[in-house]
Amino acid sequence: MPRVVDAEQRRRELAGAVWRVIRRDGVAGASVRSVAREAGTSMGALRHWFPTQDALLHFAMTLVSENVRARIEGVVRGGGPPAAQVLAVLEETLPLDEERRAEGEVWLALTARALVDDELAALRDRAAAELRQLCALVLDALADAGAVRDGLDTELETERLYAVLDGLALHALIRPTTLPAARVRAVLEVHLAGLRDTR
Amino acid sequence: MPRVVDAEQRRRELAGAVWRVIRRDGVAGASVRSVAREAGTSMGALRHWFPTQDALLHFAMTLVSENVRARIEGVVRGGGPPAAQVLAVLEETLPLDEERRAEGEVWLALTARALVDDELAALRDRAAAELRQLCALVLDALADAGAVRDGLDTELETERLYAVLDGLALHALIRPTTLPAARVRAVLEVHLAGLRDTR
DNA sequence: TCTTTGATAGCACAGTTGTGCTACTTTGCG
DNA sequence: CGCAAAGTAGCACAACTGTGCTATCAAAGA
Numbered sequence: 001m002p003r004v005v006d007a008e009q010r011r012r013e014l015a016g017a018v019w020r021v022i023r024r025d026g027v028a029g030a031s032v033r034s035v036a037r038e039a040g041t042s043m044g045a046l047r048h049w050f051p052t053q054d055a056l057l058h059f060a061m062t063l064v065s066e067n068v069r070a071r072i073e074g075v076v077r078g079g080g081p082p083a084a085q086v087l088a089v090l091e092e093t094l095p096l097d098e099e100r101r102a103e104g105e106v107w108l109a110l111t112a113r114a115l116v117d118d119e120l121a122a123l124r125d126r127a128a129a130e131l132r133q134l135c136a137l138v139l140d141a142l143a144d145a146g147a148v149r150d151g152l153d154t155e156l157e158t159e160r161l162y163a164v165l166d167g168l169a170l171h172a173l174i175r176p177t178t179l180p181a182a183r184v185r186a187v188l189e190v191h192l193a194g195l196r197d198t199r
Numbered sequence: 200m201p202r203v204v205d206a207e208q209r210r211r212e213l214a215g216a217v218w219r220v221i222r223r224d225g226v227a228g229a230s231v232r233s234v235a236r237e238a239g240t241s242m243g244a245l246r247h248w249f250p251t252q253d254a255l256l257h258f259a260m261t262l263v264s265e266n267v268r269a270r271i272e273g274v275v276r277g278g279g280p281p282a283a284q285v286l287a288v289l290e291e292t293l294p295l296d297e298e299r300r301a302e303g304e305v306w307l308a309l310t311a312r313a314l315v316d317d318e319l320a321a322l323r324d325r326a327a328a329e330l331r332q333l334c335a336l337v338l339d340a341l342a343d344a345g346a347v348r349d350g351l352d353t354e355l356e357t358e359r360l361y362a363v364l365d366g367l368a369l370h371a372l373i374r375p376t377t378l379p380a381a382r383v384r385a386v387l388e389v390h391l392a393g394l395r396d397t398r
Numbered sequence: 399t400c401t402t403t404g405a406t407a408g409c410a411c412a413g414t415t416g417t418g419c420t421a422c423t424t425t426g427c428g
Numbered sequence: 429c430g431c432a433a434a435g436t437a438g439c440a441c442a443a444c445t446g447t448g449c450t451a452t453c454a455a456a457g458a
Contacts, residue, residue, distance in 0.1 A: 010435095026315035028227060032416060042437045043417090049435095053416060105314055111373065112311035115304055116225035121373075128374060159378070159386050163366030170365055171358075174310065174320075175327060179358070187358050194393060209405095231446060241407045242447090248405095252446060 011049050011059060014039050018060040019106050027109045030057065058119055061110045064103050065127040068093055072134070082145040083192075086138050090188060093131065093165060095172050096181040104173045135162040142195060149197045157195070164191050210248050210258060213238050217259040218305050226308045229256065257318055260309045263302050264326040267292055271333070281344040282391075285337050289387060292330065292364060294371050295380040303372045334361040341394060348396045356394070363390050 017039035021030045032053055036046045050056040071092045075085065095104035114120040136158045142148045164187070172184050216238035220229045231252055235245045249255040270291045274284065294303035313319040335357045341347045363386070371383050 024315070026312060028312070029315070031414075033414080044419095044438060045436045047417075051417095109311045109314065112308045113225060113227070114373070115308065116223070116228070124373065128370075153389070156382075156386055156389050159370075159382065160363065160390055163370060163386065164359065164362045165366065166369055167362030167364065167366030170369065171327075171362060174313070174323065183355075183358065187355055187362065190352070190355050191359060230444080232444085243408060243449095244406045246447075250447095 007049075012063065014041075014046060014049055014056070015060045015063050018056060019063075019102060022060070022106050022109050023102055027057070027113050032056075054117070054119065057110065057113070058123060060106065061120060061123050064107050064110075065123075065130065067103055069130070082141055083147060086141055086192065087185075087188065089134070090138065090165060091185065093134075094169050094184060094188075095176075096184060101173070101176075104169060108170070108173060131165070132158065132162050135165065139195075142192070147192075148195045152195070161191070164188070206248075211262065213240075213245060213248055213255070214259045214262050217255060218262075218301060221259070221305050221308050222301055226256070226312050231255075253316070253318065256309065256312070257322060259305065260319060260322050263306050263309075264322075264329065266302060268329070281340055282346060285340055285391065286384075286387065288333070289337065289364060290384065292333075293368050293383060293387075294375075295383060300372070300375075303368060307369070307372060330364070331357065331361050334364065338394075341391070346391075347394045351394070360390070363387070 014035070017035050018030055021034050021038050025034070032043055032046060035056065036043050039046070046056070050059065072089050075088045075092060078088075079085070080088075092100075095101040110120060111124055114124045136154075139148065139154060139157055139161065168184050168187060171179050172181070213234070216234050217229055220233050220237050224233070231242055231245060234255065235242050238245070245255070249258065271288050274287045274291060277287075278284070279287075291299075294300040309319060310323055313323045335353075338347065338353060338356055338360065367383050367386060370378050371380070
């Protein structure tokens with residue numbers, strides 16, 4: 001068999017199979033056999049790259065946060081006016097298209113499993129801390145641009161923005177028809193607008 | 200064996216065992232055998248009350264929303280000043296103590312499973328619609344009490360409040376140490392205060 | 399008292415699970 | 429060419445799964 005050029009690449013391919021299986025059959029359906037079948041390979045090959053099933057799921061989880069992080073960095077690198085950029089950054093964490101929806105479903109499934117899987121919980125906590133930090137940075141940027149009124153409790157507002165963000169993500173995930181992407185964006189805009197002086 | 204006085208009561212007892220198992224070992228661990236063992240009964244007895252495992256999980260799910268609803272009705276019946284009552288009602292949906300935390304964990308686990316279980320998804324959607332309706336009622340009550348400024352988009356604010364609520368619930372669930380109950384309440388209060396005129 | 403019914407117990411079955419393990423094939427390097 | 433290593437394949441095993449099914453037990457109604 002052809003030697004894989006990049007080991008990391010191969011692992012990503014297999015993790016992609018994990019994603020597809022999880023989206024189709026849930027985490028419960030993500031057995032070693034079903035993932036191998038989805039990836040078009042064998043149990044042995046799968047075990048060569050991931051010594052255990054948990055390792056496989058953990059890697060799939062890290063890929064979620066890695067994807068989000070990469071997209072956000074892309075937006076930041078892209079530049080543009082602060083207000084628009086802030087909105088674009090936050091939107092990258094929401095399941096507003098098929099790609100991000102897939103991430104969201106995997107994220108929800110693994111977040112639930114993390115309730116009883118310590119290692120998975122550690123990954124989830126790290127991702128959560130990063131996302132919260134992102135919210136803090138967004139508020140800082142808005143404050144620098146003069147788009148935030150004085151007298152706000154920064155810590156509390158960070159927590160509130162983070163809650164809105166994850167709440168929207170969850171709702172966009174489980175009721176995509178009654179809460180379409182445009183509506184999600186509108187709620188986010190209203191929230192950010194509410195941070196500056198009203199009337 | 201003594202005949203069970205109330206069939207519904209017996210079903211609730213068994214569902215309680217489901218909760219405990221889910222909290223300890225996750226949904227994946229909630230097998231017919233483990234639930235029966237936790238309930239101190241047999242597989243046969245369990246199957247007498249729930250013909251299938253799915254039926255068992257679905258009943259456990261309905262109990263979550265039922266509990267929340269009952270507590271909310273209790274608060275409403277209790278009376279009191281509108282502002283305090285509104286806060287109390289919303290708090291009943293958040294995992295701020297052990298009882299509600301248990302509900303939250305079960306809710307998260309089953310919500311994730313609902314991604315691939317249609318019947319469970321229907322239950323989740325019904326609960327979600329109720330919760331969203333609750334947010335709408337809360338906004339109405341605040342408006343009647345003159346605690347909401349004019350010119351707000353009611354639909355959008357309902358969606359935003361609902362997002363804050365579920366976001367806080369999720370965060371209180373997965374990071375209880377960094378986001379204690381007092382802090383959750385503070386965020387909620389800030390959000391409600393932000394609905395009336397600032398300065 | 400006997401019968402019917404509610405309730406419990408748990409075996410049997412076919413299937414799936416994760417992982418240990420060995421055998422095999424393909425590739426790169428000397 | 430030949431050898432070592434990377435990668436693939438899949439069998440074997442013990443453990444566990446949900447559900448069908450029968451047998452048993454307790455109590456209520458006749």
